[in-house]
Amino acid sequence: MSERILVSGNNAVARGAIQAGCKYFFGYPITPQSEIPEYMSKELPKIGGIYVQSESESGSIYMVYGGGLTGKRIMTSTSSPGLSLMAEGMSYLAEQEIPAVIVDVVRMGPGIGTGGQGAQTDYLQVTKGCGHGGYHAIVLAPASGQEIFDLMQLAFFLADKYRGPVMVITDFILGQTEEPIELRTLDFGPLPEKEWALTGKEKRGGNRVTHVAAFFTYQGILNYHMKLIEKYAEIKRAEVRYEKYLADDCDLLIVAYGSSARIARGAVDMGRAKGFKLGLFRPITLWPFPVEAIAEGASKAGRVLVVEDSQGQLVEDVEASVKGRVPVHLLGMWGRHNVGGGGIIHPERVIEEVEKLNER
Amino acid sequence: MKDKSSDVKKVTGRPGLRLQSLGMYCPGCHYGIITRVICEVIEELGVAGKAIGLAGVGCSFGGAPMTIDIDWTSCPHGRAPAMATAIKRIYPDAMVLTVQGDGDLGAIGLGCFMNALVRGENLTTVFLNNAVYGTTGGQMAPTTLLGMKTTTTPLGRDIKTNGYPLHVPELAATMRGVAYAARCTVHTPANFQRAKKSLKTAIQKQMDGIGYGIVEFVSACPPGWGLKPLECLDYISERMLEEYPLGEFKNLDKTD
């Protein structure tokens, strides 16, 4: 077995990236993710890598863009307001098909929100294309330290495979929680050569590489779009990921991602001990969204409860998947145990909600 | 019979790096000449194989990647210095060049540019100043002259409403990481030669690891200025150079 160490979720992000061969990090401090740039600034120079602190998240994302053009594995991390600043660059990364990994350790929004504490209020932003023009980034939503470490490696692989930005979304709870992780290297298979990388002509035997705006390429802008549309369809076919927990034998299916999914899993155990037939469906890819699997699970259970620490964002995709066939209930941020910045939806509160639904 | 073709000597021609493609510039635009400056300098320095160019948004954008035979990327508006930063840090031996217009560098990207100087990046920037937004149809730029009419300063630029013209190389020269800052034009043959020398010096500073080099090219935009190409040359001499004096503002052999 590989080495096992106790680290925070934020630390697992950084270690997972380095494990994947990422040596270049461009970022800007923002709570609650600053442990990631701090770790990278210390570790990357030791392995011949580079850490650059930008002047803003706008600066970060364009360093990521420039770095990604070289074909190297590049990343940045930020939290919600910073992601808004990166939105323009995300759109360009998608347009130019530049592989890059962007981590969002979500903090409450809109605006400055709680100034650093938790919430899951970026779901719509990360899944619907936070920049302009209509594009998709694969969005991975881990729920534990080990999964953060593993999915960071997968994120770099998928970014290279599909040539585009891949997002990993965590939050305050996942970022601060410390759990043991096994430092294992995952192998996802071979990848094509990056013959598109900018290196200077002499490193490639003299032929030049150019990246110009999409409307100059692929013999027409519509052909460019058709290529992207096809790529997104292929991702939807091949890359949907989710986890089910006691979901095949339940009469209430809880749907949750990230830290809320962990809390919901605790609630499923508590509920089962009380005789409630609860199950959990946890989307791991928020885009592509597991539409069919959720529809099937919901039909089987007959009822759905979405648990998310937000105003109600994931619930929109769940409702769209279920298409009105069964009732979809929501326990949102109003389920927190206090009104202050440190409020949390506890598993006990989920059980209260289940009891309320059972009385209906 | 004497072969007359042997009497014809080729005295000039297309630079080797200038690709055979349609020019994308309006008649009388100086960007084609500046493209030639860039080609000749890169050739003479022998750095084409390690050159990576980054073109900003605006009229600087279409031409450079299409017409100069080195690696290129086009950049989102104003962001070339950040992208160039990453490329140069990853490939320290590369010659990394940004080509940016007055709107790209001086307005939307001024913060991005200044922060590259704050970080002391080792890059070269060609700054194209034609005092208007050419691509979008002749609106005011940060470098528009006071009193100059544009489509968004119909009565002429005035200080109260629109502030002051921006002097980029003078500003850059105040930054400790900048090794070279100069302003030139290509509106006369002599100035063409001086411009080549300036850009060559700037790129050499990068290749020697001394520091950032920026060269501003004051250039003409006949449709933007509402003048004929030849009138533009006078306008440069009489008006533009009054506000934007030519010369070297900084030339260091070493930055600390």
Add this chain to the structure above:
Amino acid sequence: MDYYELMIAGTGGRGVLLIGRLLAQAGIETYKYALFFPNYAPAMRGGESECTVMLSDSAIGSPVIFKPACAIAMTGSALTLMENRMRSGGSLIVDSSVISDRVAREDITAYYIPATEKAVDLGGTQAANMVLLGAYVEHTKAISLDLLEKALDNRLQGESKKPILELNKKALNEGAGFMANYES
């Protein structure tokens, strides 16, 4: 199945998070799963601070728990908070040197440990947290004291840290000894 959960609450700067992290760190030697979650306002020092530790041989579901089975209270307001939240039948360990209140609930068991007093006797108030942690480990037997001492050795390396390392180890043992002979 072995499973332990503990919440520690008090004021930031008094080592609330430190003993939680130490317990989790030591815990991964014994348990397949361990978890430490600090819930605090990152921008604030001296404010309320709390953390959760879980040790388990099977996968841990929720990283947070509203009604813990066991808690340590290091301030009066932490005592009120924990007394209100604790699960019926749970154990609440209290630093009785700084908290004069007594636990009113009869369905939980309170252990009053004069932790700050003991720490002062050993050489420094800052070790009160270790006295409480020692008491917790003795009470639950969740892990061995040796593993905690080893975790301290890893955390406090070097000659300059030696005095504080020794103080902390003594405090751990003092707390454990006090709990072993505890009489309500």
